[in-house]
Amino acid sequence: MADDHTVVRQGIVALLSLESDIEVVAQAEDGVCVVSAATALNPDVVLMDLRMPGGGGIAATRRICSLLPKCRVVVLTTYDNDQSIVSAIEAGAIGYLLKSTSTAELVTAVRSAMAGRSVITPAVSLQMARRRAGGAASSLTPREQEILALVARGQTNARIARHLGIGEATVKTHLLSVFRKLGVSDRTGAVMAALSSGVLPLPE
CATH class of the missing domain: 3.40.50.2300 (Response regulator)
Structure with a gap:
């Protein structure tokens, strides 16, 4: 000791x-x-x-x-x-x-x-998980971050496409890239990872 x-x-x-x-x-x-x-x-x-x-x-x-x-x-x-x-x-x-x-x-x-x-200890595990998520999130492109922010606001792929003036298929491609970088499998997981790492601000 x-x-x-x-x-x-x-x-x-x-x-x-x-x-x-x-x-x-x-x-x-x-x-x-x-x-x-x-x-x-x-x-x-x-x-x-x-x-x-x-x-x-x-x-x-x-x-x-x-x-x-x-x-x-x-x-x-x-x-x-x-x-x-x-x-x-x-x-x-x-x-x-x-x-x-x-x-x-x-x-x-x-x-x-x-x-x-x-x-x-659990507190340290959480800290390490946030650090890993932060590192992955930092690799998101500006467009991917923009789309993820809209996802966090509850926007559908179709509405995001109209808002950004791009095709819905392009939105899906960007989201698949986000999922891969963050190590998640769906929109909810992506938003949670981005929130915990600070890439997206916590909702007020």
Whole structure:
């Protein structure tokens, strides 16, 4: 368990120690100490804070995953921004949890990580989904965005065609392109993806 805040670290250790199938073998307060402890003890799971002295959690995660391929690193942090999430996953973390996670969820996450299953808190999953949708949505052409905005207003293909002065078949072709780029299969899915990614403004 790695965290530079003693109260937080010891509190989590105390909770995990109540579980008969979980043994906390070491605590660390910085990036250097957690790498040293992990290489010495070869634990199944490391719970890793991100913002710590000694290089921080990302560098420590990368080092541990490189030295101990079978060790599972689960990030436990207060930060849910895109950069932190992406950096942790790219460094080799199998999971990403927020410190607002409940005790039951944390215990389940540790067991899942031990079994080699990815563990990501729902809030982070939503953040990642929005990021992926945003990346896909950014590839929409101006015409595709224009048509999607009209779809969001409940316009039919025929009405969109008349409004834009193009053929209905052209509208369908543009929508098929939108579906492909956003990874959806229908108009509703396309609108929801565009709303969640910010390409379309939320209705007032």
